[in-house]
Amino acid sequence: MPRNRAVIYEGPGKVEVEEVSYPEFELKDGPGVNPANVGRKLPHAAILKAVATNICGSDQHMVRGRTTAPHGLALGHEITGEVVETGPDVEFIKVGDLVSVPFNISCGRCRNCKEGKTGICENVNPDRPGSAYGYVDMGGWVGGQADYVLVPYADWNLLKFPDKDRAMEKILDLAMLSDIFPTGYHGCVSAGVGPGSTVYIAGAGPVGLAAAASANLLGAAVVIVGDLNKERLDQAHSFGCETVNVAAGEPKDQIEQILGVPEVDCAVDAVGFEARGHGRESEEEHPATVLNTLMGVTRAGGALGIPGLYVTGDPGAREEAARHGSLSIQLGLGWAKSLSFVTGQCPVMRYNRQLMTAILYDRVQIAKAVNATPIPLDDAPRGYHEFDEGAARKYVLDPHGMLASAS
Template identity: 55%
Template sequence: MANGNRAVLFDSPKHMKVEELDFPKLEMPNGKKAPHGAILKMVATNICGSDLHIYRGSFPVPQGMVMGHEMTGEVVEVGPDVEFLTEGDLVSVPFNVACGRCRNCRARRTEVCETTNADVSCAAYGFNLGNWDGGQAEYLFVPYADFQLLRFPDKDQAMEKIRDLALLSDILPTAFHGLMEAGAKPGSTVYIAGAGPVGRCGAAAARLLGASCIIVGDYHQDRLDLVKSNGCETIDLSQDIPLTDQIEAILGEPMVDCAVDYVGTEAHGIGADAQSMDPANAINQVLDATRAGGATGVIGVYGPDPLAASKDEQQGTYPIDFGKAWIKSPRVTAGQAPIMHYNRELMMAILWDRMPYLSAMLNTQVISLDEAPAAYETFDQGSPNKFIIDPHGMLSA
């Protein structure tokens, strides 16, 4: 058994560092023993777009917090109360920390677990939500392991598809959740705000669902090229043309059946305002683009932002064009995704080659733990890559 645990830590805005920590114990953040827990050896641990909120300083976290909430690992230790997992199992870790026992967890609403964060009904690894260490590390403690961990049925088969399966902790089920809440189905026309990794997962998930026309809007041409080459229509939001006019040029009508905001408060304006931050722009885009009676999923992160321009936005109040949208009888669903609601089915879709275009859409790049701080900087600059950290050299091998 290893003695230490090298991990990526938040040091200050725009600065991550790798340091040696103690090997994790089967203990809760409050020091209480966790016989229901497990220790994992990280096989793949990704950098997520949500991590950039922390990196930039928009989501305050304590100095020295272990980063990361997208983890795939191998079980190396289990507590005495764990019955369905054994050492050597390869598993996916949902980013929502959930007990499996409270009212919300029993209703499969694991994104709002009532017990794993004393301050609010929401807990996550590496996100200052319940003091749970993140997984951009060599090893990770996971509580309630029997409930939380998704075991891959065949380890060798899973390792062959590990770049895709590594997306099951967060961005693929999150993207799928946005489409489900927006009512996407076979034949739907879909607008996706944002061509970052989660938006590209949304495009791939829309194809899995049988959507007809999938339109993706973004400012980065290399990201748009990725989705364009995989069967999507694209809109360059830096063009000084109203979004609905650009949708009409593609569809013949200025609206879609459903739309999803995969951006959140770090959105920019359109056209001449493309270089300026406009925290409410993405949600206003999808409200504007969705037809009367349609639905919208809001997956992008919203909340108080100390870097926002106005006092209201710093406190988490945003100028939403709801008055204009209200007449269309919209249905809007927002918040984190309950990963366990979708991850098993999406795992099977990957294992049985129902999403063969996922890797091409995501443009995954495997890096070492020591390369993670530089990868954060590259990702922050708009890189089209999805960075997967390989702490033990298991993927390159």
């Protein structure tokens, strides 16, 4: 069998690239695998050779030690690959297909999947609805920051690119379809972004930048991105966004300077639970800051898209309540303004085919917007470190040198 290596979480602040077993059509015991999933037969699965596998901010939460992720967990849920083997129950996906893998693992059979709610599939995680590759409390499906990875329910989950050669010409853009592009787009759709909208996006990391590009694609008139990191704000400005440095003070004052009013039509939280305060409190964590700010700057009757990650367990939180996912949210403000909220995993399959077409027909350059940067798999520890230091880049692991060849 081919050699297989994977990026392994070895404790707070530490990841290593290590030899791991080649995938089999059965879920084996291992770090994070739910006991009820051990021994699960997977004749409906496919094994992929990873073409691109991205480092995500959600991975970074685990690597910082801000979740209950076990040591030894193979990371990675943003996967693009080439099919090298299929199980006996796979009918339509073929060896050689180039595919995008939604980070949500879903069965296609349960009530939620049939309703298009693939982020909360009922059949893949024995603990609760919803699952993902290489992620804490998500059932224990092995992560895809690796040479090879197994994908269950392949006919259902995999998005096949219609023309392999044409796809390889845009492979860095297409690699964003597994998570951050649909996630950013979902945040904007959930917030009601449309032609002529004014939009505030909290966070200029990759998901925030993807949301900003999505807002432009949806026809927003003004897209304002807020962050503490000047380099990331400059990246947002590079494709036409207005920017707000929240270290300088409250976003509403800077929004008013841009728009003439202190409110926007739509708002997106692309930060999540490791949020910091604003102004003089920008060096301290205040996990409810972004949610409360968005309620304050969104017009009455507006909506908030919340793709930013919030967790039920945060061992690194400053406050006891926050360690259990309880935040001091000004719900009364949101109620008084009749605001709508949409939270949870993005159901990637709701958007990925349309966004693929937008990429292939040059309607959006998402890799450029998020500054996608390929690096070898062996450089994953460096990528994690630089991303944690605030690099304005989306690191894309290139296990087999296929991205380098394509470029």
